[in-house]
Amino acid sequence: xxxxxxxxxxxxxTVALEPCDxxxxxGTTRVILGPSGCGKSTLLKIALGLVTxxxxxxxxxxxxxxxxxxxxxxxxAGYVVQGGGLFPHxxxxxxxxxxxxxxxxxxxxxxxxxxxxxxxxxxxxxxxxRYPAQLSGGQAQRVGLVRALLLDPPVLLLDxxxxxxxxxxxxxxxxxxxAVFRRLGKTVLLVTHDLGEAAFFADRxxxxxxxxxxxxGTIEELVRRPADPFVARFVAAQRPPLxxxxxxx
Amino acid sequence: xxxxxxxxxIAALLAATPGRAAEPAAAPEVxxxxxxxxxxxxxxxxxxxxxxxxxxxxxxxxxxxGTRVLWDALLAGEVDLYAEYTGTLAEELLRMPGASDxxxxxxxxxxxxxxxxxxxxxxxxxxGVAEATADRLGLRRLSxxxxxxxxxxxxxxxFMDRRDGWPALRDGYGLAALRPxxxxxxxxxxxxxxxxxxxxxxxxxxxxxxxxxxxxxEDDRRVFPxxxxxxxxxxxxxxxxxxxxxxxxxxxxxxxxxxxxxxxxRARLERVPEAEVAxxxxxxxxxxxxxxxxxxxxxxxxxxTREHLVLVAVSLLAAILVAVPLxxxxxxxxxxGQVVLAxxxxxxxxxxxxxxxxxxxxxxxxxxxxxxxxxxYSLLPIVRSTHAGLASIPAELRESAAALxxxxxxxxxxxxxxxxxxxxxxxxxxxxxxxxxxxxLGALIGAGGYGQPILTGIRLDDFGLILEGAVxxxxxxxxxxxxxxLSERVLVxxxxxxxxxxx
Numbered sequence: 001x002x003x004x005x006x007x008x009x010x011x012x013x014t015v016a017l018e019p020c021d022x023x024x025x026x027g028t029t030r031v032i033l034g035p036s037g038c039g040k041s042t043l044l045k046i047a048l049g050l051v052t053x054x055x056x057x058x059x060x061x062x063x064x065x066x067x068x069x070x071x072x073x074x075x076x077a078g079y080v081v082q083g084g085g086l087f088p089h090x091x092x093x094x095x096x097x098x099x100x101x102x103x104x105x106x107x108x109x110x111x112x113x114x115x116x117x118x119x120x121x122x123x124x125x126x127x128x129x130r131y132p133a134q135l136s137g138g139q140a141q142r143v144g145l146v147r148a149l150l151l152d153p154p155v156l157l158l159d160x161x162x163x164x165x166x167x168x169x170x171x172x173x174x175x176x177x178x179a180v181f182r183r184l185g186k187t188v189l190l191v192t193h194d195l196g197e198a199a200f201f202a203d204r205x206x207x208x209x210x211x212x213x214x215x216x217g218t219i220e221e222l223v224r225r226p227a228d229p230f231v232a233r234f235v236a237a238q239r240p241p242l243x244x245x246x247x248x249x
Numbered sequence: 250x251x252x253x254x255x256x257x258x259i260a261a262l263l264a265a266t267p268g269r270a271a272e273p274a275a276a277p278e279v280x281x282x283x284x285x286x287x288x289x290x291x292x293x294x295x296x297x298x299x300x301x302x303x304x305x306x307x308x309x310x311x312x313x314x315g316t317r318v319l320w321d322a323l324l325a326g327e328v329d330l331y332a333e334y335t336g337t338l339a340e341e342l343l344r345m346p347g348a349s350d351x352x353x354x355x356x357x358x359x360x361x362x363x364x365x366x367x368x369x370x371x372x373x374x375x376x377g378v379a380e381a382t383a384d385r386l387g388l389r390r391l392s393x394x395x396x397x398x399x400x401x402x403x404x405x406x407x408f409m410d411r412r413d414g415w416p417a418l419r420d421g422y423g424l425a426a427l428r429p430x431x432x433x434x435x436x437x438x439x440x441x442x443x444x445x446x447x448x449x450x451x452x453x454x455x456x457x458x459x460x461x462x463x464x465x466x467e468d469d470r471r472v473f474p475x476x477x478x479x480x481x482x483x484x485x486x487x488x489x490x491x492x493x494x495x496x497x498x499x500x501x502x503x504x505x506x507x508x509x510x511x512x513x514x515r516a517r518l519e520r521v522p523e524a525e526v527a528x529x530x531x532x533x534x535x536x537x538x539x540x541x542x543x544x545x546x547x548x549x550x551x552x553x554t555r556e557h558l559v560l561v562a563v564s565l566l567a568a569i570l571v572a573v574p575l576x577x578x579x580x581x582x583x584x585x586g587q588v589v590l591a592x593x594x595x596x597x598x599x600x601x602x603x604x605x606x607x608x609x610x611x612x613x614x615x616x617x618x619x620x621x622x623x624x625x626y627s628l629l630p631i632v633r634s635t636h637a638g639l640a641s642i643p644a645e646l647r648e649s650a651a652a653l654x655x656x657x658x659x660x661x662x663x664x665x666x667x668x669x670x671x672x673x674x675x676x677x678x679x680x681x682x683x684x685x686x687x688x689x690l691g692a693l694i695g696a697g698g699y700g701q702p703i704l705t706g707i708r709l710d711d712f713g714l715i716l717e718g719a720v721x722x723x724x725x726x727x728x729x730x731x732x733x734x735l736s737e738r739v740l741v742x743x744x745x746x747x748x749x750x751x752x
Contacts, residue, residue, distance in 0.1 A: 050648050074654035085649035089667045089742035098663060099653045131744035147653075157652075 001026035001187035002155060007046050007056030009039075016042045017211045019056060024204075026154070029181055029188040031202035033195065035234070039211040040191045044159050047189060048079055061154050061187075075099065077155040078148025078186075082163040084140035086132040086147075092139075093128040096147040103151075117146040120183075122176055138169040145177070149184070156181070158190040162197065174200055195219075195238045207231055277490035279305040282319050282328030285312040285695065287516050287523070288372065288454060288509065292332035294527035295504075296480060296497060302537045303496035311523075312705070314695030316341060318615055323483065324360065330482035330497070334372060336474040338364070338481070357481065363494075365480040366501035370509040371453055373476035374414060376402070377463035378448035379441055390469040391422050398426035401447045403437040408450040413474055415450075421472035453506055456514035465506070478504070503534050520711055546717070549702075554721065556616075556697035560688040561729075564620045565681050568627030573673060575628070576635025577661065586636060593629035601626075601690045609694065619691030619698075626687055627680035634676025638669025671741045678733035685726040689718065699725070 002024040009017040017039040024030040032040040045051040047058060049070045058065040061076040079085075086095045093114055100110050118125060121142040132140055141161060148156060161177070162170045178201055181188050190201055198205050199219045206216045215227040226232040279300040283293030293309050300307035310328055313319055320342050322328045339348045343356045350364075357364050378388055378400075386397055394400065408414040409431045419425055432440070440446035441461055451458065453465055480497055487494050512530060515521045531537040575593075579586030599607075601622065608618035642665055650664040666673070692700025699718040706714030738746075 045648070048652050050651055071654045071656060074652055077652075079649065079652035081645045081649060083645075085645050087646060087650070087664055087668065087744075088748040089664075089670075089744045091744065099655065102655060102659055102663070131747050133744060133747040 001062060002030075002047060002189055003059040004043070004047060005057045005059075007043075007053040007058065009042055009046065009051060009053050015211050017046070017053075020213050022206060022213075024187055024189055026187050027185045028203040029190060029201050031198040031205050032189065032191045032208060033193065033198050033205055033234070034208035035193060037210075038208040040193075040208050041159055042211075043208070044157050044189060044191050048074060048077060048157055075151055076153045077157055078145075078151075078153045080141075080144045080148045080156070080158045080161045082160045083137070084132070084142075084144030086135075086140055086143055088132050091129050091131055092123075092135065092143045092146075095132070095143060096150055098147070100150055113150060114146070117149055120149075120180060121146050136169075137165050138173060141165065141173060142176075145180070149180075154187055156186045156188045156190075158188065160191055160193070163192075177201075195235060207234065209234075276304055276306045277493065279307045279330070279486065279490055279493055280328045281307060281309045282313050282322055282331035283309065283311045284316065284319055284331070285314055287456070288513055289332060290523045291509075291512050291516055291527055292368075292478065292480075294523045295500065295531065296330060296332065298524075298527055298531055299496050299500060299535075299537060300490070300493045302531075303490075303493045305490050305493045307493075312695065312701065314615055318695055323362065323481065326483065326485075329486045330480055332368070332478055333481045334476040334478055335367070336373065336476035338479075340474070358484070361484045363482050363484055363487065365482070365497060367477040367479050368500055369478075369502045369504040370506040371475070371477050372509070373453055373468070374408065374473045375451055375453035375465045375468065376418070376448055377451045377455075377458055377461075377465050379444075380462040380464050382447045383464040383466075388464065388466060390467045391418070391472070392469050393466070394427065395423050400427060401445070402427060402429035402449065403432050403440050403446040404429045404450045405434040405437065406431050417472050421470055454509040454513055456510065456517040458510045459514040460518055478509075499535055504530075508534075550717070550721065553697065553699050553701055553718065554725075556701075557685070557688055557699050557722070557725065560616065560619055560623060560691055560696060560698050561681065561684045561725075564623035564688075565627055565677070565684055567620075567624050568631055568680060569677060571624075572628045572631035572676075573635050573666075576632045576673075577639065577666075579632060579636045580639040589632060590629075590636065593632050596625045597629045601687050602693065605690065605694050615694065616691070616696045618694055619688065619696035623684045623688060623691075626683055630676040630679040630683070631673070632676075634672045634679070635669060638672025638676075639665055641672065642668050667742050668745065671737065671745055674733065674737055674740055678730065681729045681733065682726050685722060685729055689722050 002022070004020065004022040006019045006021060007017065008015075008019040020043070022030070022032075022043065032043060034040045042051055046053045047060060049058070049065050060073045063069060063073060063076075065073055086092070087098070090098065096114060096117070097105075097110055100113070105113075114128065115125065118128065123139065123142050123146070127135065127139055127143070130139075132143075135143065144161070158177075162173055165173065174197065180186075181201075188201070192198055192201075202219055204217060205219050205222055207214045207222060209230055215222055215231050222231060223235050226235060279297075281293050281297045281300065283289040290311050293311055297307045297309040310322075313322060313328075316333075316337055319328070319331045319333070323331060333342075335350065335353065338353055338357075339345050343353065345352060345356060348356070354364050376391060376394070382388070382400075386400075387393065388397070404415055409429070415429065419427070430446075434449075437446060437449040438457055438461055441449060441463070448463075451463070451465075457463070458465060480500070482494065482497070508530065512526050515526045516523050572593075575589055579589045596604075604622045604625065605618055608621050612618040612621055646668070647660075647665070650660045655663065688696075688698050689700035689703055691698050692704045699722040701718065702714045703718035703722075706712065706716075706718065
């Protein structure tokens with residue numbers, strides 16, 4: 001459903017991404033893990049055609065991404081960024097309906113779809129007419145999700161969607177997001193640097209460092225059989241809430 | 250641009266004046282033009298008042314500019330008549346040097362124009378000699394000069410150099426024995442007053458002739474070109490307002506050189522408004538009672554306001570239409586953007602007066618170059634603010650818009666321009682306020698507006714008149730600013746105002 005083959009990218013002298021392959025099977029969730037600046041966002045943007053790779057090919061929703069098909073294919077993929085990426089001049093409904101308005105949807109169809117998705121995203125209907133400045137972080141993120149889902153795309157791409165939220169809201173949203181992915185059977189590519197979040201969402205995980213794929217597999221494989229010392233360090237870097245219990249003397 | 254609301258308001262004011270005829274709607278409309286110097290304005294006032302007394306709704310578009318502007322306006326039907334000089338018609342406008350009046354009339358008729366009989370006075374080069382000296386030496390005519398080679402003449406540099414000036418005078422009257430001094434014209438008058446000079450060159454109707462007690466020597470051999478004042482009007486006026494043309498005919502031969510000098514002196518030296526000078530003359534010579542007071546202050550203000558608003562509004566609108574796309578382009582193509590911003594910046598550094606003068610060869614005189622200059626000045630603030638507004642949109646929001654699958658133009662229309670609206674509006678506001686101030690300079694090239702009373706005030710050293718332009722200009726600038734502050738509530742999306750910043 002998503003297939004990147006041999007894509008690479010450099011910005012000037014900096015290598016953002018070495019040639020890499022990535023395939024996400026239909027209906028599954030792939031998490032891209034890695035520290036800041038490892039190239040995971042670049043990978044996501046390449047998948048959407050927001051960044052043009054120096055080499056390689058992209059297949060999205062079963063179709064090759066070319067300049068001619070760019071706009072059409074983007075409409076078959078939902079994109080969610082940290083904070084929701086809402087346009088401040090439009091209400092929640094206006095943000096979510098932007099594309100549908102451009103495509104001249106019937107008002108009735110549009111309002112029905114908005115109601116359905118607001119319900120799915122567990123947003124109260126009175127949020128519809130609020131502006132982003134009037135929304136909480138969690139609400140903004142949920143509206144961003146509604147906007148991404150409006151055209152019912154088979155693919156969802158999420159770039160650290162929960163990065164800016166407090167832990168409780170984040171926890172709630174993780175549950176809700178996973179429920180949505182599963183219920184709708186979306187093919188999902190999600191970027192995060194949080195191992196726990198990756199474990200919660202992922203069918204499979206790809207770990208990137210400095211533009212290179214270090215390991216790909218299930219989260220269990222990553223934890224149990226790290227392919228690289230950095231993978232082991234990345235896994236070990238998650239701090240438990242309590243100090244480890246001291247063993248018997 | 251003929252039946253504008255301001256014009257109707259003027260007409261209404263004239264009609265409302267007590268004693269005026271009751272049916273202004275049936276009265277023909279007559280538009281008198283005048284050149285930008287005192288004599289031209291007085292003649293224009295005379296014509297307007299005579300036409301008004303003959304029952305027309307007469308307006309005077311005063312101080313329009315130079316000869317070429319009036320001529321073009323007459324041909325284009327923007328004015329119906331104005332006062333011209335036969336020499337100017339023959340030499341400059343029709344290019345028929347030395348043509349007889351009959352020949353001029355025929356050439357004018359071919360252009361749909363008519364020339365009236367000469368008004369009486371001539372405004373040409375002349376030599377003026379202090380009255381006392383003239384009496385003592387018995388000087389009446391230029392040919393009398395040859396007998397007095399010791400006479401001390403101070404002549405302006407231009408007159409010394411021009412072929413039709415001193416060389417023509419010297420050769421025509423055999424004055425080679427005289428040794429005139431070349432000097433600045435103002436110095437010549439001072440020299441005459443101090444008794445250091447006996448005579449100088451002047452225009453035969455200069456106001457100074459009266460104030461410095463000079464005698465103008467008669468050009469008995471007709472060496473100087475023939476510059477008799479005449480009225481020129483459009484042929485269609487005779488069908489539209491025959492009684493006006495007949496009434497104007499009564500002015501022929503009635504304005505002698507002494508009359509004109511006296512009127513020029515009253516207007517220039519005593520600062521009596523031209524309308525009053527003209528009214529007094531008409532009452533005295535033709536028994537014409539003033540039909541209505543000249544443009545009263547309210548009507549004048551209204552007309553200046555209208556001109557000023559048109560200058561600002563048209564130039565600003567054009568600038569918005571050009572500068573916003575330029576700003577978008579500048580933001581999209583970085584290299585090109587730097588060129589665009591630099592070019593707009595360079596235009597901004599050209600002093601207004603220099604820019605106006607640079608534009609005159611391209612656009613003539615009047616509202617055209619003023620509009621062009623204001624347009625150019627408005628570009629930079631709007632281009633820059635559009636560019637800045639777009640550039641301040643966070644990258645993730647641009648990407649979110651692109652990721653939706655909106656085509657680039659739609660992203661611009663639905664997302665980027667609305668998000669930049671506050672910045673763009675503030676640039677437009679800056680441009681508008683600059684325009685209101687700069688438009689006052691438009692009067693220098695005949696574009697009217699609040700600069701008109703300021704200029705006339707400076708010309709006549711009349712502080713009240715200067716304020717009549719400066720105060721409304723300042724008020725208009727404040728009003729424009731207030732209007733834009735209000736319009737922000739309508740034009741800037743509510744969500745942005747909630748968000749606080751311009752992003």
